[in-house]
Amino acid sequence: MLVPKLLLFISLSTLASAQTLKESVLDVLQTNPKVQERLKNYNSIAQDVTIAESDYYPKLDLNLGAGLESSDRYDRPSPTADERGLNYSVYQNSLRYTQNLFKGFETYHRVEEEEARTAAAAYSYIETANDNAFEMVNTYLQMMKNVELLRTAQENVDINTKILEKVQKLYNSGLTTLSEVNKIESSLSLAKSNYVVQDNSVLDAQYNLQRVLGHPLQPQKMQRPQVQNSIIPKSVEDAATFAMQNNPSLLVSNYNIKLAQATWKEKKSNYYPHIDIELSQSMNKNLSAIEGNEDRFRAMAYLSYNFFNGFSDQAQVQKNVSKIHQEIASKNDLRRQVVQGLQLSYTSYLKLQEQMVHLQAYKTYSLKTLTLYAKEYDLGRRSLLDLLSAQNDFIGSKAQIITTEYSLLFAKYRILDAMGIMVSTILDENDLLYAQVNLGTAPTPQEDTLPIYLDSDEDALANDMDVCDNTQLDVLYNFYGCEDDNNQTLKVLRFNALIFDELEITDEAKITLDKVDNNISSFGAKNIQILLVGNSDSSVEDEEALNLSQQRVTLIKNRLLQMGLYHSQFTTVIKGKGAPLYSEESSEGRDLNNRVDIIVRVNKPQD
Numbered sequence: 001m002l003v004p005k006l007l008l009f010i011s012l013s014t015l016a017s018a019q020t021l022k023e024s025v026l027d028v029l030q031t032n033p034k035v036q037e038r039l040k041n042y043n044s045i046a047q048d049v050t051i052a053e054s055d056y057y058p059k060l061d062l063n064l065g066a067g068l069e070s071s072d073r074y075d076r077p078s079p080t081a082d083e084r085g086l087n088y089s090v091y092q093n094s095l096r097y098t099q100n101l102f103k104g105f106e107t108y109h110r111v112e113e114e115e116a117r118t119a120a121a122a123y124s125y126i127e128t129a130n131d132n133a134f135e136m137v138n139t140y141l142q143m144m145k146n147v148e149l150l151r152t153a154q155e156n157v158d159i160n161t162k163i164l165e166k167v168q169k170l171y172n173s174g175l176t177t178l179s180e181v182n183k184i185e186s187s188l189s190l191a192k193s194n195y196v197v198q199d200n201s202v203l204d205a206q207y208n209l210q211r212v213l214g215h216p217l218q219p220q221k222m223q224r225p226q227v228q229n230s231i232i233p234k235s236v237e238d239a240a241t242f243a244m245q246n247n248p249s250l251l252v253s254n255y256n257i258k259l260a261q262a263t264w265k266e267k268k269s270n271y272y273p274h275i276d277i278e279l280s281q282s283m284n285k286n287l288s289a290i291e292g293n294e295d296r297f298r299a300m301a302y303l304s305y306n307f308f309n310g311f312s313d314q315a316q317v318q319k320n321v322s323k324i325h326q327e328i329a330s331k332n333d334l335r336r337q338v339v340q341g342l343q344l345s346y347t348s349y350l351k352l353q354e355q356m357v358h359l360q361a362y363k364t365y366s367l368k369t370l371t372l373y374a375k376e377y378d379l380g381r382r383s384l385l386d387l388l389s390a391q392n393d394f395i396g397s398k399a400q401i402i403t404t405e406y407s408l409l410f411a412k413y414r415i416l417d418a419m420g421i422m423v424s425t426i427l428d429e430n431d432l433l434y435a436q437v438n439l440g441t442a443p444t445p446q447e448d449t450l451p452i453y454l455d456s457d458e459d460a461l462a463n464d465m466d467v468c469d470n471t472q473l474d475v476l477y478n479f480y481g482c483e484d485d486n487n488q489t490l491k492v493l494r495f496n497a498l499i500f501d502e503l504e505i506t507d508e509a510k511i512t513l514d515k516v517d518n519n520i521s522s523f524g525a526k527n528i529q530i531l532l533v534g535n536s537d538s539s540v541e542d543e544e545a546l547n548l549s550q551q552r553v554t555l556i557k558n559r560l561l562q563m564g565l566y567h568s569q570f571t572t573v574i575k576g577k578g579a580p581l582y583s584e585e586s587s588e589g590r591d592l593n594n595r596v597d598i599i600v601r602v603n604k605p606q607d
Helices: 005-011 021-031 033-056 106-172 178-213 236-246 248-271 312-378 384-419 422-427 507-523 542-561 587-593
Strands: 059-071 086-102 274-285 293-304 489-500 528-535 570-576 595-603
Touching: 021 033, 021 106, 021 178, 021 422, 033 106, 106 178, 106 248, 106 384, 106 422, 178 384, 236 248, 236 312, 236 384, 248 312, 312 384, 384 422, 489 507, 507 542, 507 595, 528 542, 542 570, 542 595
Parallel strands: 528 570
Antiparallel strands: 059 086, 086 274, 274 293, 489 595, 528 595
16 A cells, blocks of 8 residues: 655645635735844834934034143243143133035935835835735645645546456456456556555655745645635726726826935035024133133024036936836836736736636546446446546546646636735735835937837827737727727727816817817717716825816816717726826926816727
8 A cells, every 4th residue: 555755745744724715814914034033124224214304303422531731832032941841721611603504405305205214114115915815826726726636547547456456356256358358457547656656756845835834834725715706807908907006006107206206306406505504502621721611502594506526427417317217128128028927917817717617527427438338347348448548537637627727726826926916815905914014439428318208109009008018009909008909999089178276277188179079070979988087296195186087087077078979988087196297307397197088989880
């Protein structure tokens, strides 16, 4: 009889604790060194905000000095002996108060820098926690899958053993041939070999799981997790849109951009003068070989202004403009990776669901075939080869179903991970993680400029709303910024209705609305579907941004309704300050983000 290495391994691991996936993920978040390192890194960086804010406060310095001073005086042609080699007891004490009044906004922007750096460190912790939790999920599922496949391999050994016993009896009774016995013995040996291979796969999975978790688990007590299909978005575009706003890696990129922007502003402080005030009180005795006490109070204001610094200040500013561009390009690349990975996972999720239908049918028919063949073999109507073939089909169907079920489950977790909600879904807790971090050859290079246009493919859909941010200009778009595969769509038109000064529609916006009106008249109102996206700049609080965006959308919608459209033809999205079209280093960029995006889809006329 086989002694499974898995059981031997378990018997040697009596200290291992049985854990569900939820408990295992919690364990990783609390103990994994990579996660803890990121948490401590956040705790360290968070102190830099206070350090930067210290420049807002005055400095108070106390200096106390006492000692001995020896002096030879030669201020007269013939000093007396008493005037040479004089020794004095010296006291030098001062109290100084200094306060910076203006430093070119350096302190303000340095605080912005450290706040952005701290937020980036917080999301870096969230990112690392999610990455390790995802690795935990992967190794946990791999472990469970291989354990179930091991049971199937054991079942195959048991079935072959029973067949061998039956064939051996028939042979002993003279009712079958020795070749039949040899054939089933060969099949049993192969089944045992497959069992050993699968047993080794279980051990590999066990070691990988322990590498992530830090201690072994008892495989026979692990529980297969479930992910309801209702949690998965109805389309890959919806999943990608959610991921672009919530994926931890993208959130880190957001604050890296904010950090670069604040650094750029801080470097501009060198173009301004510095103004300081100083109050001091000194109390000295016998200072500089002058006998007697000296009390002095001083109140001063100082202005310092650097007029030339070897072009260093200009280069520093331009360097940080390029740094902003670099961080935005890095985020665009990362966003593309997230969206493409999510699309791959979502496609896998759909195909695996379809595959499961066929595999279940395969298992049902193979079981019926095996049952009938077993009866027919007993009646002498089937050969042993037929029976073994039917058995292999049945065992193979079970193994494929197990593999596909876990692949489907893993695809769901991959989707949730890309969306940034895998951990919260597993733990049924949204705030657990976030609570930890209170959350050429040209003579001169081309200079980057600000603000930066945050629409890579220039389809008038901001990158943070654009699932496909590199779509060709000569293809039809859908509402998500991707190529439209709906053969009912005739044309997609995109407009930006810019709105400045709270709710006042600008002249440019009125021109845009006239263009929309002309297109509606041209294509026919009944064939039109419109998506309105309300936006705001980041200078207001989140709630106010959402309210302004909603009011702006309502204003534009009412204007469009007057053009003969119906409420049912509109879809509205309120993004607030979540989908900027321009970077906001200046008022120009902020103004351009106070807008309503108008996306008109023209459907083909119905016959």
